[in-house]
Amino acid sequence: MFERVIAALRNKRLAGLGSLLLLLALLATYANHFQNSFHFDDAHTIVNNSAIRELRNIPLFFRDATTFSSLPSNQSYRPLVSTLLAIDYRLGGGLYPFSFHLSIFAFFLTLTLLLAFVVYRLLDHGASSTRNGWIGIAAAAWYGLHPANADTVNYIIASSEVISTLGVIASFALYFAFPGLRRYCIYVLPAAMTIMAKPPAAVFAVLFAIYRLLFPPEVGHTTGRARRLIGYLQDIAPGFVICAAMLLFVQQMTPHTWVAGAANAHNYLITQPYVVLLYVKTFFWPNGLSADYDLNPFSTTGDPRFWAGFAFIILFITISIAAAVFKKTRVIGFGLLWFLITLLSTSLLPLAEVMNDHRTFLPYVGLVIAAAGAVALVLNSLVFGKRSVKIALACAAGLFLYANGYATFQRNKVWQTEETLWRDVTLKSPRNGRGLMNYGNTLMARGDYEGALDCFHRALVFNPQYSVLFINLAIAEDATKQSAAAEQHFKEALRLTPASPDSYTYYARYLLLHSRAEEARAFLQSALELSPTDLFARDLLTKAEGQAVNQPAKRTPESYLDLSLQLYREERYVESIVASRLALDLRPAYAEAWNNIGAAYNNLGRYEEAAAACEQALRYKPDFELARNNLSFARQKMAATPPK
Known part of the structure; x- marks a missing residue:
């Protein structure tokens, strides 16, 4: 009895030491990211969104999804994210990235620690071992230090991914940690609540159903098959009911103006098998990471990349099912199935870009679980007689994690400013029109209009119908005294996207600069009809009204x-x-x-x-x-x- 107590205390101390080392590794790796600037959708959800500037709007976030973004097409129901942003804005005293990054990083640390616990408990299902705790910590460290996940941690509005993933992991952690509370279904609540950060958190119900199928609780041999089936259905039903209800609620609260963004659903869908192949490759060999890839949707299944992706999916599914069948490899099978299932929401719902690294933030948890299961299977089947072998293995694991941490530290530097980010995109994804346009914007911001115009014209080759590109081209043309061409391109942007407030706002700014305040005011009124929380349009309207008073x-x-x-x-x-x-x-x-x-x-x-x-x-x-x-x-x- 006394020996068991001593062993338990020793294990707790070791777990505490492992957790401390994990925290220190994450802090050291991400120490250079806290001042990184706003990027991408941060512009309309944070920088230009007046709703997050008042804490009194927090109840409104839960009633009105239009407060999430200043762009109607991006107004989805994510009140937890808006609430976090409003708190960050207040604590930071304005639009200072540090407070925003700090809150996301705190969630990320919590997620990583809980993941270590979840992996440990899953490994114990396969074969209980004193090594499982360290394997769980190492697996969580790999996830936390993985350079592909750095794109999610650095991208402030991607806090929705961090929060929703935290909800799923926290639900499993609660289920494992408090078996006495399982009858009350409290473990479902974290995942259900974080559906209000991002709907894919609802996948917890499916993941839990698979977990219960692969790892059923021990019951007496006399229990019949029908009774076991009823018990299984009773266990998984609450998760499906609660998550489905939350998902339907979120769907009802989402404004009709929200659009997923894909131009061609068929082309998007036939590209996804190859994208899955690329995601798996990135997990094991994360080179060539880009914030905005230049992979275009396939136009036909005749593309050899489609068949390569299709064959890979068949092979992956076969391995996943085969691993799930056998008791020794069920943790591996569960992890592989986790990866596939959690990718379905972005693979089956056509989105504007065919691939993005932040979409793998939750799916990569599955690959980490599978890898941990494979390592545990190998280590637990070997006998390590020599201490030197154990030290060598520990050093190899440490070196591997250090390499990941170093790569992530370097990746953080890419996200430092708009210029560093988009320059990296143009190098990694040279056929990406949006990347060229955004890099051109950074050149224009420092007065290099010739370089900006060159980027914009090159971008037009790849994105000839991109209204935002025409807006930026027009701004550069006006700055270089090409007013006629500028006005033509502003009008082309309006023709392409008459429902986008930016098309009105930037044309109005041009009109103001050319002393055409009356016309500008009318365009700004249209912009604010589309986006009442647009701070930029509000400020311009005030200026336009002031100028109009002085113009007969x-x-x-x-x-x-x-x-x-x-x-x-x-x-x-x-x-x-x-x-x-x-x-x-x-x-x-x-x-x-x-x-x-x-x-x-x-x-x-x-x-x-x-x-x-x-x-x-x-x-x-x-x-x-x-x-x-x-x-x-x-x-x-x-x-x-x-x-x-």
């Missing part, structure tokens, strides 16, 4: 309406709306102008705005038959369009 009106309401009708006939609907708004600035009760706005919105497919404009027209002119017809058309379309 040059046209009449009738002339602006005539211009609006002309633009409408030319199918330049966005500009037609702006011209009508200019007429309304001079005559707010101008029914014809309201009607023309409604007709233009109908043609843009924005039926709610169309209906509102037509209702205004009928308010000022109740017998306006044309407005009544436009309103009827808008309402029919709204009724025929199911909400997302």
Whole structure:
């Protein structure tokens, strides 16, 4: 009895030492990332999002998903993320990256420590051994120090990935740590709650069902098969019910303006088998990491890469199932199945880019579990008589983890600034139009307009229909006294994405710079209709109104309406709306102008705005038959369009 107590105390001390070493390794590896700047979607979810600047908005985050982003197409229901961002903003005293990175890193540390515990408990299912604790810590260290995961830790808005993954791991940890509470299903809550950070956390229900299938609790030999099946279903049902309910709730709260982003679902889907192959390769050999890959969707299954990916998926599934069948290799099989299942949400839902490293943040947990299972299987089947062999193995593991940590430390440097990040993208993904455009933006920011224009024109070869590229090209052209070309490209951006507030905002800024405040004000009003929390548009509107006061009106309401009708006939609907708004600035009760706005919105497919404009027209002119017809058309379309 006394010997058991001593052994338990020794194991606890060793576990504490291992956890401390793990924490120190992570702190040393990520010590250079806390001042790294905002990137990508941080712009519209943090930098330009007024909602996160007030803690009093926290209850609003849970009621209104439009507070998540200043861009309508990116407004998804993630109140936990918005709440964290608002707290970080307050604690940091503004838009200082340190506080944002610090909170994410705290979650990441917690996740890594819990992962060590979960891996340890899984290994004990296979074969109980004193080595399992150290294998669990080493596996968690590999995950925490893996350079591919650095892209998620450095990308602030990817805190959604960290939080949702933490929820899944925490649910397993609670299940293992507190068996007496299992009957109350408390272990499901972390995963269920973090669905409000990112919906893929709902996959916990599936993972838990597989875990219970592969590692059933010990029961008496007299228990019948039917009774075991009922017990299994009773155990897994709460997870499915709770997670499904949360998932449906999140879907209901997501605005209809949100879009996944993929242009062609078929091409996206047939590319995913090859993407899975690349993800596995990156896990074991993480070279060539890029924040924005230049892999384009396949257009046909005739592409040999599709068949390479397809063959790999078949082989991977076969190995996963075979490993799951045998008791000694079930931990390996569970890890491999974890990887495949958690990838399904991004593989089957067509997204804007076919691959991103932050999408593997949760799936790579599965590969770490599988690798830990394989190492435990090998070590537990060998007899290590010599102490020197154990020391050699420990040194090899330490060297391997050091290599991962060093690579991650170097990867953090890439995320330091916009320029360092996008320069790296242009080197790793030279055919990426967005990468070239963003690197051009960094050149333009330091006054190198010639270099910026070169990047923009090269980017047009790969992305000829990219509205944001036209906006940046126009900004550079205006800065180099090419005003006519600049205005043409601003208008092209509006034509390509009439529902994007940036298309209006940056054109309005151009108009302000050219003393065209009245026109700018109308475009900014359209931008704020699309994105009420857009701080940049708000500031510009204030400037435009100030300039407009000092500029005498040059046209009449009738002339602006005539211009609006002309633009409408030319199918330049966005500009037609702006011209009508200019007429309304001079005559707010101008029914014809309201009607023309409604007709233009109908043609843009924005039926709610169309209906509102037509209702205004009928308010000022109740017998306006044309407005009544436009309103009827808008309402029919709204009724025929199911909400997302």
